[in-house]
Amino acid sequence: SNWISVDKARQTSAIAPDAEIRGWVRTRRDSKGGFSFIEINDGSCFGNLQVVAPAELPNYADEIQKLSVGCSVVIVGEIKESPAAGQPTELHATNVRVLGWADPETYPMQKKRHTFEKLREWAHLRPRTNTFGAVARVRNQISQSIHHFFNDNGFFYTHTPIITASDCEGAGEMFRVTSLDLEMLAKKGGPVNYKYDFFEKPAHLTVSGQLNGEAYATAMGRIYTFGPTFRAENSNTSRHLAEFWMVEPEAAFFDLSDNMKLAEDFLKRIFTDCLNKCGEDMKFFDERIEKGKIEQLTAVIEKPFAHMTYTDAVDVLTSSSEKFEYPVQWGTDLQAEHERFLTEKHVGGPLILTDYPSTIKPFYMRVSDDGKTVAAMDVLVPGVGEIIGGSQREERLDVLLSRMDEAGLNQADYDWYIDLRRFGTVPHAGFGLGLERAVQYATGMANIRDVIPFPRTPGNADF
Numbered sequence: 001s002n003w004i005s006v007d008k009a010r011q012t013s014a015i016a017p018d019a020e021i022r023g024w025v026r027t028r029r030d031s032k033g034g035f036s037f038i039e040i041n042d043g044s045c046f047g048n049l050q051v052v053a054p055a056e057l058p059n060y061a062d063e064i065q066k067l068s069v070g071c072s073v074v075i076v077g078e079i080k081e082s083p084a085a086g087q088p089t090e091l092h093a094t095n096v097r098v099l100g101w102a103d104p105e106t107y108p109m110q111k112k113r114h115t116f117e118k119l120r121e122w123a124h125l126r127p128r129t130n131t132f133g134a135v136a137r138v139r140n141q142i143s144q145s146i147h148h149f150f151n152d153n154g155f156f157y158t159h160t161p162i163i164t165a166s167d168c169e170g171a172g173e174m175f176r177v178t179s180l181d182l183e184m185l186a187k188k189g190g191p192v193n194y195k196y197d198f199f200e201k202p203a204h205l206t207v208s209g210q211l212n213g214e215a216y217a218t219a220m221g222r223i224y225t226f227g228p229t230f231r232a233e234n235s236n237t238s239r240h241l242a243e244f245w246m247v248e249p250e251a252a253f254f255d256l257s258d259n260m261k262l263a264e265d266f267l268k269r270i271f272t273d274c275l276n277k278c279g280e281d282m283k284f285f286d287e288r289i290e291k292g293k294i295e296q297l298t299a300v301i302e303k304p305f306a307h308m309t310y311t312d313a314v315d316v317l318t319s320s321s322e323k324f325e326y327p328v329q330w331g332t333d334l335q336a337e338h339e340r341f342l343t344e345k346h347v348g349g350p351l352i353l354t355d356y357p358s359t360i361k362p363f364y365m366r367v368s369d370d371g372k373t374v375a376a377m378d379v380l381v382p383g384v385g386e387i388i389g390g391s392q393r394e395e396r397l398d399v400l401l402s403r404m405d406e407a408g409l410n411q412a413d414y415d416w417y418i419d420l421r422r423f424g425t426v427p428h429a430g431f432g433l434g435l436e437r438a439v440q441y442a443t444g445m446a447n448i449r450d451v452i453p454f455p456r457t458p459g460n461a462d463f
């Protein structure tokens with residue numbers, strides 16, 4: 001057959017006597033001239049293809065006139081230049097085959113708009129809407145760009161484990177993994193040892209692939225991981241999920257400034273690709289979701305990111321007249337409201353904050369000469385807050401060991417990680433970008449639940 005996507009069919013280059021389109025009806029209406037206009041979408045692009053179906057078709061009254069939103073169809077016909085404004089082509093149907101009906105009485109995805117909150121109840125049907133189709137294509141583009149960027153820069157794509165014993169972040173946000181049928185064991189009268197339940201050993205879902213990534217970076221030079229990450233975040237915010245996707249590059253012979261440059265180049269590449277390759281989708285976000293998004297991203301790509309130390313940021317915050325809910329004090333982590341103030345009001349764009357107090361950062365970050373701060377960097381953006389967290393890693397064996405002691409970690413549990421410093425240690429650095437936060441920033445979507453197909457939040461794993 002001469003099947004082509006709606007995306008292709010909407011270009012003048014598709015003009016041809018014979019083509020086949022497969023998709024779903026978005027709208028249908030009768031025209032005075034004795035034919036039907038049907039708008040078809042197949043997910044390949046934001047726009048629809050207009051189909052003109054003449055009354056002479058044998059199933060015109062029985063089927064074509066009964067088509068409603070969501071019906072699936074295969075349509076054969078001629079792609080012609082369209083006389084209508086706003087679309088270069090249209091399809092003049094010679095055959096319309098209905099594959100699946102969608103009863104308008106019960107199908108919820110009608111023309112009437114639902115709130116995003118309501119649409120979360122139909123996570124399986126919402127990709128059929130304009131907004132969620134656009135989000136899915138931008139999310140795809142960012143995922144592809146991630147691979148392209150790192151491959152272009154000599155980073156090997158490495159896979160780190162999802163089941164792991166180590167708590168990389170030390171934030172106590174790990175989901176425990178079990179291989180035991182606890183209910184069955186309880187029925188048998190126990191004993192049920194919840195602590196050692198991954199085949200009699202403790203194990204969790206990964207909160208970060210970084211430690212394993214470091215093992216590969218200190219052999220391969222440059223690597224990145226990109227996969228699902230789990231955190232038992234028992235809070236309901238618009239930027240935290242229990243399951244999200246994280247990209248984690250790690251590079252040997254990198255210091256903090258190399259790392260900052262990598263993060264900036266990386267983000268710029270992602271946003272450039274969104275603008276260049278998802279033009280129609282981005283136009284939609286710009287017009288309907290966050291006014292001025294395209295102009296904002298264009299400025300982000302053109303200008304160097306602002307930099308500031310944590311200490312300077314605390315000064316800016318404490319000397320501002322803004323009323324914050326949480327007080328700011330050197331040595332405490334910044335809250336979302338503080339990050340928003342810094343990016344939105346103080347800088348007006350992305351901001352890289354560096355040199356955080358060692359007491360609020362994990363054990364693996366490199367201690368600076370002042371003994372009080374670590375070579376950490378967070379990239380903050382307006383509207384979202386932190387999208388990247390990274391650091392130069394502690395490569396000195398003695399310093400690492402004392403940091404682990406301070407953090408109360410058992411050295412034996414991390415013996416393999418310590419080996420990386422025992423044998424051929426090198427300065428190295430890396431960061432983690434939350435994919436969903438990048439998609440939120442690129443699209444302007446306010447809630448992280450609306451940029452991942454099936455969001456996992458406390459108590460929600462239904463779909």
Ligand code: ATP
Pocket residue numbers: 169231233239240241242243244246386387388389390432433434435436437
């Ligand atoms: P936050 O301060 O927002 O809780 P974090 O500092 O705990 O983030 P990191 O451990 O630095 O997060 O992880 C690296 C990146 O992963 C973050 O910058 C963010 O983009 C993303 N991220 C972290 N936690 C989540 C989450 N629960 N849901 C979605 N993305 C997340």
Ligand code: MG
Pocket residue numbers: none
């Ligand atoms: Mg967190």
Ligand code: MG
Pocket residue numbers: 386389
């Ligand atoms: Mg943080």
Ligand code: MG
Pocket residue numbers: 378386388389390
């Ligand atoms: Mg962080």
